[in-house]
Amino acid sequence: MTGMHRSPFFGYSVEFAQHRQYAPGDDIRHLDWKVFGRSDKLYLKQYQKETNLRLLVLVDTSGSMAYSSNKVKGWRKYDYAATLAATLAHLALRQQDRVALVLFADQVRKSTRLSNARDHWRQIVEILSSVRPEDDQALVEDDVSEAGLSTRMTNLGRTFEQMVAKLTRRSVIVMISDLFDDPQALQKGLARFRHRRHDVMILQTLDPAELTFPFRSPSEFFGLEGEGKLPLDPAALRDAYLEVFGAHLRDVQNVTQKFGFDYLMLDTAQSLGPPLSRFLAHRAAAADRKKM
Amino acid sequence: MTQTLAQVGGFFANGAALAMAGAAAIAIPVVIHLLTRLQRRPQAWGAMRFVIEAFRRHRTRLRLEQWLLLLVRCLIPLLLGLALAGPLIAGLGDGVGTDASGRVVCIIIDDSLSTRALESDDADSARFEKLRAAAVKLIDELKPSDRVALWRAATPAKAMFAPPTLDHAAVKRDLKTLEPRFARGDINGALTLASAMLKQVDTPRDRAFVVVLSDLAPDTLPIDKAGDPTLTRLQRQAHLLVTKPAATRSNVQVTAVASRRRMVTPSAATGALSVPVRVALRRFQSDDERTSKVDLELVARGPGRKTPGQVIGKHSGTMTWQKGQNNGSLNMEVSVDPQALADLASRRGGPNVGSAGGGRTVSVVARLAEDDALPADNLRIATVELRHRLTVGIVDDIDAPATGDTAIPSRRWMSFALSPRAALEARQPGGVEVAEASAALLDGKAMAGWDAAVILRPDLLTDDGWAALRTLAEEGGLVVFTAPPDTAAAQWPGLLPTKFNLDWTIAGEPRVLDENDPLKVWSLKTDGDPPTELALLAPDFEALRVPIRVNRRFDVTFRTPDAGQAWLAVRDGNESKPLLAYGRVGQGGVLLLATAIDLDWTNLPTKPLFVPLLHESLRGVLGGARSSGVDDRLICGRQPALGPRWAGVQQLVHEPIGDDTKVKRSKRDAKQVLLRLTDAGLEPATPLPAPGLWVAAPQSNGRVLAVNVDDFDGDTRTLNENSVAEWLDATVSADNWRWLDTEQPGQSLASHVASANVGWPLLWAVLVLLLLELCLARWFSHAHAGARASAGPAVSGAAGFVQQAAQRAAESKS
Known part of the structure; x- marks a missing residue:
C-alpha cells in the first residue's frame, strides 16, 4: 500500500524527507544506492513532495445515518461509515499522510486538525465513537425529536461551502454519507471542489432495506430527519419508491462521473473489506494509467 | 321442530331484514379499513424524503385503489343482502329454477254469510267449500320457499297468518278448520290489512300476490264507484288475482x-x-x-x-x-x-x-x-x-171523602182502567193487580212488589215517598203522575222534575180555559206516530185521540229536546203542548199526565183510549226495562x-x-x-x-x-263478471290483475315472476365482485412486487442500480 498515493503536486522539484525500507513492488528507481553500498540494505528515498497528501474524511452524522434495518445484528449506516473513515485514516497515517476528520450533517459539526501524528488516529477513532447520530447532544442540542432521534438533515451544499472556505491547499476529500440530499447541492459542492482542484471520493453508504424497500404490512413511517409521519401501505408504494430512489442514485452517480470523481456505493449488509480494496485498487490503477 | 325451522326460515326469508342486514354489513369492511389504519406499526425510516416523494407522485392512484377496493368490499355484503332479501333462500331450497320462488302470497278468503250458500240446487257443498278447496290447492302448488299469509274477510276482517309464513301445513290446517261466519264480507278491509302487511314485509311487487277468494256477492267490491284507494295502493305492492263470481242463487x-x-x-x-x-x-x-x-x-x-x-x-x-x-x-x-x-x-x-x-x-x-x-x-x-201479573199501586188520599154521590173519584177511574176484570168480577190471577196506598204514608215498604205506581195526589207525597218512587223508577218500574183535581197552586210541579232529575219545567198552577165557555176546550194533536212503547195502538191511534178533550192542564215544557217525549199532546193555538209526557229514569221511567183523572179536567177517563193507553204504557215501559x-x-x-x-x-x-x-x-x-x-x-x-x-x-x-x-x-246474488272485470281494469289496470283459475291456481301466479327475479343476477353480481375483490386486493397489495423483492434483487429502481453498480465494479476489476 505504501507509495501508492498520487500527489496532487507532482511535477514540482522534490525534497528528500526520509528513507523507507524497500518492499517488493516498489519502484526501484527510488532505491538509495548509496545506502545499499554502505549497509548492503535496500532503502527507498522518500521525498517531501510525494508524501504531503492531505486527506480529509467527511463523515455524515445526519439522522438518516442512524437507520438500520437489522436492529439486532446489523450495523447502522453511521457505524459502517465510521469504520470506513477509521480505516482510511489508518491507511493514510501509516503512510505519514496528514489526515483530518470532519463530521457534518446540516453543516460541519465537528472536525480535527490535519495531522500525521502517530496518536492522531486514536483521536479520530475517539471522536467517531463518541458520536451517536440518533441522540448526539454533543453535536447539536436542539435537534432531537420527541422519540430521541436526531432530526438533523443532510445539507451538502452548506457543508461543502464551509469546507471549501477552510481548505486552502489541494487535498484529497473522502465523503462518507448516504447522500440523502438534493443532487443539485452535491453537484454545486463538487463543482467548487473541482474548481479548487481537490480530489474527491464519494462513498455512499446505504442500508439494504433502503435499496429494496421490503416492507409488506401497513405501517406508519416517520422520518429520522424530522420529515414527519406518513401512514401507508408500503407494498403499494414499493415500486414508486424504488423508482424515485433509483433516480436519485443515478443522479448522484452522474454528478460524480461528471466531475471525474470516484464513487462507491456500499451496502451495510456487505463486509467492508472487499469492496473497499477493489475501489482503492481501481483508483490506483487509474492513477497509473494517468502517469503513463 | 318444524315450527322452529319455519321460524328460522321465516327470518331468512324476511326480505326487509336481510336487506337491512346487508346494508348494515357495509359497515364491516369500513370498520376493518379504519381499524387497519389505527393499528399501523410505527416504522422509523431514513430515506423518508424518497417515500414522501413517491407518495406525493402516486397519492391519487393509491387513494383510488383504496376507495375502489373498499367500494367493492362494501358492495359484496350489500348485494348479498339484497339477493337474499328476495327469493334466494327459497331458490336454493328448491333446487329448481329461481323463477318462481320466494314469493309472498296473500290469500284473502271470503268467509261471509253469503259463502254459506249452496253452489247449486244439486250440490251439497257451499260456496265456501269451493273457495277453501281453491285456497288449499293454491298452497299445494306453491313452492316451499313461498310465504303465505291468510286473512278471513268476514266483518271484521281478521288476519290468520300474517306476516307470511313458510309453514304451509299450518296454514292449510287452519284453512280446513275454518267455517264461514255469519257476517257480511269486508274484502276491502282485508285488502287494507294485506296492504299494510306488504308494506312491512317490503316485498318486491313482482313477487307479491294478493289472491281474493270470494263469491263476489253484492257490495263485496264497490263496482258502482270509480276507483278504490285501497286497490290503487295495492297495485303498487302486488299483483291481484280474483276468483270469478259464483253463480247467483235464489x-x-x-x-x-x-x-x-x-x-x-x-x-x-x-x-x-x-x-x-x-x-x-x-x-x-x-x-x-x-x-x-x-x-x-x-x-x-x-x-x-x-x-x-x-x-x-x-x-x-x-x-x-x-x-x-x-x-x-x-x-x-x-x-x-x-x-x-x-x-x-x-x-x-x-x-x-x-x-x-x-x-x-x-x-x-x-x-x-x-x-x-x-x-x-x-x-x-x-x-x-x-x-202473568203486574202489580200497580194507586197512590191517593185514601182517607178523603168522596166529592159527591155521583162523582167517580180518580182512584176508581184508574182502578177500573187497570184491572177491569178484577173490578167487575171475582179476582183471578193474571193481568194487572191493583194495590192502593196513601200518598202521605207512601214509602218503600208500602211499595214492596209493585211494578208500577200511579200517583193521583203528588201534592201529598212526603220526602220518603218521593225517594221510594225514584227508586222504583230507577229499578225498572213505571211511575205515573196525574194532577190532583185541585186547581190551587201547588209545589209538586216544581218538585217532580227535581226529584227525578228530569229537565222539565212544569207550571205551578193549572191552566183553566175559559170557564165561562165549556165548549171551548183543548183537543189532542192527532197526527204523528205513537211511541215505540205504544206501537200496538198504531193502527187506531189517530182515531182514539180524536174525541179527547181537555179544559184544565198543567203546562209542561222540555228544556232540551232529549229531556222527554210527548206521548200525547194538545193543540194550544199554533203550539203543541205535552199532555202525556214521558221521561226515562234509570231503567224505568216517569209518565206525567198533565191533567187530572177528573171529568172537570178532561174526558179522557171516559174515552176508549184510556184503558189501552194505560196498559200499553205499562207493558211498553216495563217490557223495555226488562228487555236487553x-x-x-x-x-x-x-x-x-x-x-x-x-x-x-x-x-x-x-x-x-x-x-x-x-x-x-x-x-x-x-x-x-x-x-x-x-x-x-x-x-x-x-x-x-x-x-x-x-x-x-x-x-x-x-x-x-x-x-x-x-x-x-x-244476499245470494253475485256481481256480474263483466262489470267486475271492467271495474278492475279501470281501478288497478289490466296488467295488474287477472282471474284466478281455481282449478290450477298456481299457474296464475307463475307467469308473473319469470322476468322479475333479480335474486340470481344479484348473486352472480356478488360472485363477480368477489372475484374482482380478490384480483384487486392482490393487485393493489402489490404482492407481485413483494414476490420479486423476496425472490431476489429488483431489476429496476434502486435495487437495479445496485445490481448495475456491482456489475460495473466487476468489470472494473477485470
Whole structure:
C-alpha cells in the first residue's frame, strides 16, 4: 500500500524527507544506492513532495445515518461509515499522510486538525465513537425529536461551502454519507471542489432495506430527519419508491462521473473489506494509467 | 321442530331484514379499513424524503385503489343482502329454477254469510267449500320457499297468518278448520290489512300476490264507484288475482221477527197468554208466484245452560208471494200452551212466570219451512217478556171523602182502567193487580212488589215517598203522575222534575180555559206516530185521540229536546203542548199526565183510549226495562253497547237456536264472549260471532240477547263478471290483475315472476365482485412486487442500480 498515493503536486522539484525500507513492488528507481553500498540494505528515498497528501474524511452524522434495518445484528449506516473513515485514516497515517476528520450533517459539526501524528488516529477513532447520530447532544442540542432521534438533515451544499472556505491547499476529500440530499447541492459542492482542484471520493453508504424497500404490512413511517409521519401501505408504494430512489442514485452517480470523481456505493449488509480494496485498487490503477 | 325451522326460515326469508342486514354489513369492511389504519406499526425510516416523494407522485392512484377496493368490499355484503332479501333462500331450497320462488302470497278468503250458500240446487257443498278447496290447492302448488299469509274477510276482517309464513301445513290446517261466519264480507278491509302487511314485509311487487277468494256477492267490491284507494295502493305492492263470481242463487230469508209487545201479560178478558208477532220476509232472484211457510215457536230456556229449551207455543203462517214481489210480512199471534208453561215452572229453578216480582224471557223463533240456497237466514229469533201479573199501586188520599154521590173519584177511574176484570168480577190471577196506598204514608215498604205506581195526589207525597218512587223508577218500574183535581197552586210541579232529575219545567198552577165557555176546550194533536212503547195502538191511534178533550192542564215544557217525549199532546193555538209526557229514569221511567183523572179536567177517563193507553204504557215501559236495553235487531259481527241493566255481567254465553236447541251441548261447543267496560257502557270485547241467544253470565236474571244474521248479508246474488272485470281494469289496470283459475291456481301466479327475479343476477353480481375483490386486493397489495423483492434483487429502481453498480465494479476489476 505504501507509495501508492498520487500527489496532487507532482511535477514540482522534490525534497528528500526520509528513507523507507524497500518492499517488493516498489519502484526501484527510488532505491538509495548509496545506502545499499554502505549497509548492503535496500532503502527507498522518500521525498517531501510525494508524501504531503492531505486527506480529509467527511463523515455524515445526519439522522438518516442512524437507520438500520437489522436492529439486532446489523450495523447502522453511521457505524459502517465510521469504520470506513477509521480505516482510511489508518491507511493514510501509516503512510505519514496528514489526515483530518470532519463530521457534518446540516453543516460541519465537528472536525480535527490535519495531522500525521502517530496518536492522531486514536483521536479520530475517539471522536467517531463518541458520536451517536440518533441522540448526539454533543453535536447539536436542539435537534432531537420527541422519540430521541436526531432530526438533523443532510445539507451538502452548506457543508461543502464551509469546507471549501477552510481548505486552502489541494487535498484529497473522502465523503462518507448516504447522500440523502438534493443532487443539485452535491453537484454545486463538487463543482467548487473541482474548481479548487481537490480530489474527491464519494462513498455512499446505504442500508439494504433502503435499496429494496421490503416492507409488506401497513405501517406508519416517520422520518429520522424530522420529515414527519406518513401512514401507508408500503407494498403499494414499493415500486414508486424504488423508482424515485433509483433516480436519485443515478443522479448522484452522474454528478460524480461528471466531475471525474470516484464513487462507491456500499451496502451495510456487505463486509467492508472487499469492496473497499477493489475501489482503492481501481483508483490506483487509474492513477497509473494517468502517469503513463 | 318444524315450527322452529319455519321460524328460522321465516327470518331468512324476511326480505326487509336481510336487506337491512346487508346494508348494515357495509359497515364491516369500513370498520376493518379504519381499524387497519389505527393499528399501523410505527416504522422509523431514513430515506423518508424518497417515500414522501413517491407518495406525493402516486397519492391519487393509491387513494383510488383504496376507495375502489373498499367500494367493492362494501358492495359484496350489500348485494348479498339484497339477493337474499328476495327469493334466494327459497331458490336454493328448491333446487329448481329461481323463477318462481320466494314469493309472498296473500290469500284473502271470503268467509261471509253469503259463502254459506249452496253452489247449486244439486250440490251439497257451499260456496265456501269451493273457495277453501281453491285456497288449499293454491298452497299445494306453491313452492316451499313461498310465504303465505291468510286473512278471513268476514266483518271484521281478521288476519290468520300474517306476516307470511313458510309453514304451509299450518296454514292449510287452519284453512280446513275454518267455517264461514255469519257476517257480511269486508274484502276491502282485508285488502287494507294485506296492504299494510306488504308494506312491512317490503316485498318486491313482482313477487307479491294478493289472491281474493270470494263469491263476489253484492257490495263485496264497490263496482258502482270509480276507483278504490285501497286497490290503487295495492297495485303498487302486488299483483291481484280474483276468483270469478259464483253463480247467483235464489233465496228466501226471514228478515225480521219481533213481538209487537215488549212484555206480554195475560189477556184482561180471557186470561190467556199470547204473543203478537210480526215476521218480515224477503226473497232474492225470484219473482214468481209462490208461497213460503213460516213456523213460529215460543221457546223457553231451561233452568240450566245444558238443559234444552222447551217449546211452549207454536204457530204457522204462510206468505203468498205475488209476481214481482220481493218483500212481505206476516202478522201472527202465538198462544202460550198453559200446560207446557206449568211444566216448565214446576222444574227446579224454572221460570217465575206469574209471580209478582219476576217474569220470563222467552224466544220467539221464526223458521222458514223450506230449503233454499242459504239455510242460515231462514231462521230468526227475538225475545219477549212473559208476565202473568203486574202489580200497580194507586197512590191517593185514601182517607178523603168522596166529592159527591155521583162523582167517580180518580182512584176508581184508574182502578177500573187497570184491572177491569178484577173490578167487575171475582179476582183471578193474571193481568194487572191493583194495590192502593196513601200518598202521605207512601214509602218503600208500602211499595214492596209493585211494578208500577200511579200517583193521583203528588201534592201529598212526603220526602220518603218521593225517594221510594225514584227508586222504583230507577229499578225498572213505571211511575205515573196525574194532577190532583185541585186547581190551587201547588209545589209538586216544581218538585217532580227535581226529584227525578228530569229537565222539565212544569207550571205551578193549572191552566183553566175559559170557564165561562165549556165548549171551548183543548183537543189532542192527532197526527204523528205513537211511541215505540205504544206501537200496538198504531193502527187506531189517530182515531182514539180524536174525541179527547181537555179544559184544565198543567203546562209542561222540555228544556232540551232529549229531556222527554210527548206521548200525547194538545193543540194550544199554533203550539203543541205535552199532555202525556214521558221521561226515562234509570231503567224505568216517569209518565206525567198533565191533567187530572177528573171529568172537570178532561174526558179522557171516559174515552176508549184510556184503558189501552194505560196498559200499553205499562207493558211498553216495563217490557223495555226488562228487555236487553239494546236494539232488537242485533246482528252477528257487532259489538252492541249494553244498557245499565247489564251491570255486573261478566260474559255472554251462546245458546244456539233452531234445531240445536234440542241437542245437549257439550262444554267444548260453548261460545263465550267477555264483556268490557267502555265509555258507552258494557259491550262485548269481541264481536258476537254467531246467531242465537247470548245469555248473561254468571247470573242471567232474564238478561238475554237475541242475535241474528244481517238479512242483507244473506244476499245470494253475485256481481256480474263483466262489470267486475271492467271495474278492475279501470281501478288497478289490466296488467295488474287477472282471474284466478281455481282449478290450477298456481299457474296464475307463475307467469308473473319469470322476468322479475333479480335474486340470481344479484348473486352472480356478488360472485363477480368477489372475484374482482380478490384480483384487486392482490393487485393493489402489490404482492407481485413483494414476490420479486423476496425472490431476489429488483431489476429496476434502486435495487437495479445496485445490481448495475456491482456489475460495473466487476468489470472494473477485470
